Amino acid sequence: MSEAKKPEPRVLPYVLAINEGIRTVLREQDDSFLAGEDVAAAGSVYGYCGGLLDEFGSRRVIDTPISEKGIMGLGVGASATGCRPIIDLMFMDFLGECMDEVANQMAKMRFMFGGKATLPVTVLTMGGAGGGMAAQHSQSLEAWLAHLPGMKVVMPSDAYDAKGMIIAAARDDNPVFVVLNKQSLAMSMEVPEESYEVPIGEAVVRKQGTDLTIVAFGRMVHEALDAAEQLKDVGLNVEVIDARSVQPFDTATVVASIKKTHRALIVHEAVKFGGIGGEISAQIQEEAFDYLDAPIMRVAAPFSPVPFSPALEKLYIPNAAGIVTKVKETLGL
Amino acid sequence: MAQAKKKTAAKKAAAKKTATRSTKKSVVKKSATKKVAAKSTKKSVVKKSAAKKVAAKSTKKSVVKKPAAKKVAAKARKAPRTVAKKGASNKGPSNATLKAMHLKMLRIRRFEERAGKLMEDGKVPGALHLYVGQEAVASGVMQHLSNEDWITSTHRGHGHLVAKGGEFKPMFAELFGRSTGYCNGKGGSMHISNMDLGMLGANGIVGGGPPIAMGAAFSNQFKGNKNVSIAFFGDGASNEGSVHEAANMAALYKLPCVFVCENNGYGEYTPQADHQAIVDVADRASGYGMPGVICDGMDVMAVYEAAGEAIERARSGGGPTLLECKTYRYYDHVGIRGMGLTYRTDEEVEAWKKKDAINSFEKRLIQLGVMSRKQLDALDAAIGEELEEAIQYASDSPYPTPDQLLEDVYYVKGA
Ligand SMILES: Cc1ncc(C[n+]2csc(CCOP(=O)(O)OP(=O)(O)O)c2C)c(N)n1
Ligand SMILES: [Mg+2]
Numbered sequence: 001m002s003e004a005k006k007p008e009p010r011v012l013p014y015v016l017a018i019n020e021g022i023r024t025v026l027r028e029q030d031d032s033f034l035a036g037e038d039v040a041a042a043g044s045v046y047g048y049c050g051g052l053l054d055e056f057g058s059r060r061v062i063d064t065p066i067s068e069k070g071i072m073g074l075g076v077g078a079s080a081t082g083c084r085p086i087i088d089l090m091f092m093d094f095l096g097e098c099m100d101e102v103a104n105q106m107a108k109m110r111f112m113f114g115g116k117a118t119l120p121v122t123v124l125t126m127g128g129a130g131g132g133m134a135a136q137h138s139q140s141l142e143a144w145l146a147h148l149p150g151m152k153v154v155m156p157s158d159a160y161d162a163k164g165m166i167i168a169a170a171r172d173d174n175p176v177f178v179v180l181n182k183q184s185l186a187m188s189m190e191v192p193e194e195s196y197e198v199p200i201g202e203a204v205v206r207k208q209g210t211d212l213t214i215v216a217f218g219r220m221v222h223e224a225l226d227a228a229e230q231l232k233d234v235g236l237n238v239e240v241i242d243a244r245s246v247q248p249f250d251t252a253t254v255v256a257s258i259k260k261t262h263r264a265l266i267v268h269e270a271v272k273f274g275g276i277g278g279e280i281s282a283q284i285q286e287e288a289f290d291y292l293d294a295p296i297m298r299v300a301a302p303f304s305p306v307p308f309s310p311a312l313e314k315l316y317i318p319n320a321a322g323i324v325t326k327v328k329e330t331l332g333l
Numbered sequence: 334m335a336q337a338k339k340k341t342a343a344k345k346a347a348a349k350k351t352a353t354r355s356t357k358k359s360v361v362k363k364s365a366t367k368k369v370a371a372k373s374t375k376k377s378v379v380k381k382s383a384a385k386k387v388a389a390k391s392t393k394k395s396v397v398k399k400p401a402a403k404k405v406a407a408k409a410r411k412a413p414r415t416v417a418k419k420g421a422s423n424k425g426p427s428n429a430t431l432k433a434m435h436l437k438m439l440r441i442r443r444f445e446e447r448a449g450k451l452m453e454d455g456k457v458p459g460a461l462h463l464y465v466g467q468e469a470v471a472s473g474v475m476q477h478l479s480n481e482d483w484i485t486s487t488h489r490g491h492g493h494l495v496a497k498g499g500e501f502k503p504m505f506a507e508l509f510g511r512s513t514g515y516c517n518g519k520g521g522s523m524h525i526s527n528m529d530l531g532m533l534g535a536n537g538i539v540g541g542g543p544p545i546a547m548g549a550a551f552s553n554q555f556k557g558n559k560n561v562s563i564a565f566f567g568d569g570a571s572n573e574g575s576v577h578e579a580a581n582m583a584a585l586y587k588l589p590c591v592f593v594c595e596n597n598g599y600g601e602y603t604p605q606a607d608h609q610a611i612v613d614v615a616d617r618a619s620g621y622g623m624p625g626v627i628c629d630g631m632d633v634m635a636v637y638e639a640a641g642e643a644i645e646r647a648r649s650g651g652g653p654t655l656l657e658c659k660t661y662r663y664y665d666h667v668g669i670r671g672m673g674l675t676y677r678t679d680e681e682v683e684a685w686k687k688k689d690a691i692n693s694f695e696k697r698l699i700q701l702g703v704m705s706r707k708q709l710d711a712l713d714a715a716i717g718e719e720l721e722e723a724i725q726y727a728s729d730s731p732y733p734t735p736d737q738l739l740e741d742v743y744y745v746k747g748a
Contacts (some may be wrong), residue, residue, distance in 0.1 A: 041676060043600035064540050065572035065608040066600050096538070097573070132458030132510070136537030149532030267719045304742045308521030309510030310458050 009246040012191040014184045018048040018124070022086060023168030024195045025122075025245055026056050029084050032170060035074055036088025036124075045090060046126065047184060068094050070122075072101035078119035079175070080109060086170060089125040092179060093139045107150035108173045122169040123177045127155075128219060128269060129306045129317050130183040136312075138306035141268035142217070145177050146247040146279075152155035152176040154200055155218040155247040159189045161244060164198030172200060179246075181219040203250035205257065209239030212263035215254055215280060217243050220318060227323035238327060247288045248274055252279065255287045262293040263330055267323060270298035297330045299323050370716025382455075403427045426637065430476060434633050435698060437711070438691050441492040442469075443716045444501060447724065448491065448508060449669040457508050458729075461522050464492030465662035469690035470595050471496035474563060477644045480531045483549040485542030485561035487595075489524050490535025492588045493565055498530045501723030511730035517739070518733045533562075539600075540573025542566055543592060547579040550590035561589040561647045569600020571614045580621040580655065587652035591643045592623075592641035594657045595630060602676040618655035630658030631688040634697075661685035 012020065025032050034052060036044070040063040043050035053061040064071050075087040087172050097101065109117045129138035129154065132269055137333045145153045152174050152220075156162040160247065162180065169176035206221060216224040221242045239257050243249065258264050264284055265278035277298040284296055299318045426434075445463045450459045463470070467489075475496035478484070486493040494504065499515070507514030507525050514520075515527050526534035533549060536542045546564030551559045570576055571594055583590040598605050610616070618625025625647075628639035636658055640645045643654035663686060664671045673678050698704045704712075 038601050038603055041607075045601070061717075063603050063607055066569045067572045067574065069574045070572075097540075097575070132460075132521065134459060134523050134537060135519075136523065137460075274734070302739060304739055305520045307733075307738060308459065308516075309512075309518035309522065309733050311510060312519065312735075312738050315735055315738055332745075 001270070002051045006096065009190045010193060012159050012163075013186050013188040014159040014162055014180075015046060015048045015192045017163040018166065018180060019050060019052070020191070021163040022049065022052060022124075023055065024163070024167055025084075025086060025170040026052065026060060028195065029170065031082060032084040032086060033060040033062060033078075034086045034088065034326065035064050035071060037066055037071070037090050038066055039063060039088050041106060044088065046182065048174055048185075049088070056315060061310065062289065069101060072098035072106065075121040075123065076101055076105045076109065076119065079119040080117045084120045084170060085122070086166075087123045089123055090112070091137050091143050091149055092125045092127040093136050095125070095141055095144060099144075102145070102151070102215075103148050105149040106256045109127075109150075111150055118173050118174045119175050120170075121175050122166065122172075123175070124166070124180060125177060126179040126180050126182050128183050129301075129313060131239075132308060132310055132313065134308040135305040137241060139327065140179075140218070140268065140301075141209045142177075142179050142246050142268075143270055143274060143276045143279075144288075146178075146249075148247075150175065151247060152200055153179060154182075154244060155179045156244065157216075157218055157221040157242050158184070159183075159191050161198050161242075163191055165200070166197050167195060168197040168200050171197065179218065184219050184222075187222075196199050198244070201245045201248040201250055202242050203241050203245065203253040205239060205253070206242045207238070207240040209237040209262055211236050212265060212330060213241060213257040213261045214238055214267060214323065214327070215241045216267040217245055217276065218245065220269055220271060223318060223320045224267050224323055226320035227327065230320060230324050231327055234328075234333075236327065236331070243280075249276075249280065249283070251280075251287060252284050254284065255270035256289050258284060259291045262291055264292070264296045265323070265330055266296065267318060269301060271303050272298055272305050275300050286321075294330050294332075297326050299326050345519050362669070387669065393651035415652065420688045426476075426634075427699075428588055430637075431698060431701075431703050434472045434476050434637060435691075435704070437475060437496045437714060438468040438633060438694065439503055440716055441468045441495045442658050442691060444495055444504070445491060445722055447720050448505070449664065451508070451724070452668055458510060459521050459523070460509070460667045461491075462487075462489040462667055463664045463669065464489050464662070466685065466689075467595055467597060467630065467660045468492060468634035469636050469694075470593065470658045470660055471565075473633045474565075474591075474593055474640040474644075476637055477641050478531065478561070478563070480529065481529045481558070481560045482552075483533055483546065483560070485533045485546040485549070485562070486535045486540065487542060487565055487567060487570065488524075488535060488537055489567070489595075490525055493528065494525055494530070494532050497527070497532045499525075499527060499532070501719055502528075502726045505723045506730045507732070509727045510732065511727055512733040512737065513727070513730040517736070517737060517741075540566065540570040540575040543576045543579035544571075546592075547583045547588060547590055550583060550588035550647075550681070553589050554586070557650050560591075561572055561591060561644055562592045563593055565595060566612055567600060568594065568596040568598065568605050569603070569608060570594075571596075571617070572600075572609055577617075577621075580617075580623065580653070584622040584654040587650065589647040589650075590653040591639070591640065592653060592655045594655065595660055596657055597660050597662045599614060599662070599666070599677070604676065615656060615657040621655065622651075623653045623655055625655045625657070627657045627659065629661030631685070631690045631693075633690055633694050657689075731735070 038062040040053040040061045075085045080086045127140045154165045156165045169178050214224045225241045266280050280294040372685040445465045449463050451457050471492040503515045510518040543564040546562045549562040615625035615627045629635040643656050
């Protein structure tokens, strides 16, 4: 996958931006390596590791057995002892196979060791429904990870952020999960060729507005922006914030927005109950209760496993139409 | 998607190991009428085998007949592991059994071919992992089971369900996501299941099945019935911790469980030589403390006999067995395309197709006078008609209704 050098501006799909992010890290950091199932010879099932084996060789781009516990343990052990691993967890759902390494080892080791261990490990994983992949290949489990003190979690919503967040994650000396989205792989935009970071822990206002603030995560940012367009037609001007980072969460940017709009709607693809939206809602109330003119609302998936049937999956995944409805409801329209 | 890659040392080693693998296979075939004894050096292993089970002495070549109930100490260096014999049983299966196994294989093959085609035509959402090439394994094992016996399947699960008695109509309906499907359209290919048939589900999680099969075997033992459970899993899955934990517990509790490893030489796009340092998954049996058996997974009779022995042992309280069936998937990991792939050669595919389980078994059926070519063709045609009817049924079936989304998340009394 050796892309010919083109003059700027250069447009890249999300999938190739991920590739470039990993490639940049492997070029910049001699102690880094990439390990995961089918990442080397096959270039990953999503194609985002294409060409990496060719460029970096089998010492640094490593096909592993189907052993998520082992793979994640590799990341913990190697990062604690001087390497900077990039671990690929093919589907976020497979967290179930390796949650001990993630939750009890990776996230806690530094603290438990009194600060004597440093774990600069980056985990790339793929979340999200929409492809008829059913209950075990479609989940959005970022709240599981964000609940772990010691863990950082980011959700790049577009190609630019995907590249920049992978680089930022790899430069961070903490464990960072980069939660990618499989429905976004073909989504293209301008992506600089040079190395750059998208800072972890900073939200960004994607669209300015005055009537209500939508805080969206991952691919839901695009649904929120669609909804914002539709709402223009009925004379509403909503602000859309891309949270980008789940842990740490950028409360300040959100609160500043709400002090302006006085209303908040949180959108994520994960199920509503126990989803990160509940936490954000609580933080807003703690910090900006007096500024609120309406209850904080949420749009999220219903409390069910992701259904296979396309008829149900369509209903399951939050979308722009649902956001429009909820915005109007919040505004009493 | 997959990139062309340079030949690395690992790749070359892989090719070498693959070669070893196919050689081994033919050895398995040739020594089919013999039981080859395994060796072991570890004293504790010897002790254990002595206390628990039969084992063999002597070198690989010698034939040791396993005494039915007697316990013989092992002096082998690899713990009890045998190569399954083929066609050595005196009381061969009846013609009805032969026909039933053939029917299972053919039904699986035609179902999968059709399903794959439908996926390519965009009629089936999601991912289909097809079983074409491996039919002998499901058919030979399932021939010994009733609906009371449990199986757990894999992401490549249609074949197991068809062999367990799955019907085409609700299967296609499930693949199409319709409410008339086995799982009301909520599970799809990767979660297709039927509890009434003793089928505890395909599984989207590699290595997800074996612990569940172990639990089902526990349930059978707990209730004191004679039912068994079978865990199907792949060579790739054999590297999951869940498989090791399930096998250890099954051996420890002497559960009526058979672990059937369908070694098709690849986990997704990674050849076996690149995902584990062993050639025979059955080697691990000694580490669990159960017999390990290898059989030719392209020969339904070999599978039938090896599985029969293991299942009989499980039913009669003799505990679990690890049965490794050497097999091959003709298609790609997902979908149909089988040839022109970067991770394996067309020659390799062709070589395996020459050993096709259905072709060779049909020849045998004709030779034995069990069925004529004409009867076989008629059967094939009838299956074809049944398939088209089922596809029509599935296409005409309704999708689940919105209220079904929140249904069955929990068991609700009286609902
Ligand atoms: C826990 C988990 N890890 C990874 C995957 C992705 N995956 C699906 S099938 C497969 C290969 C499985 O190989 P094997 O067990 O040999 O079965 P085969 O596909 O050859 O039938 C992989 C890696 C998964 N579904 N679940
Ligand atoms: Mg396999």
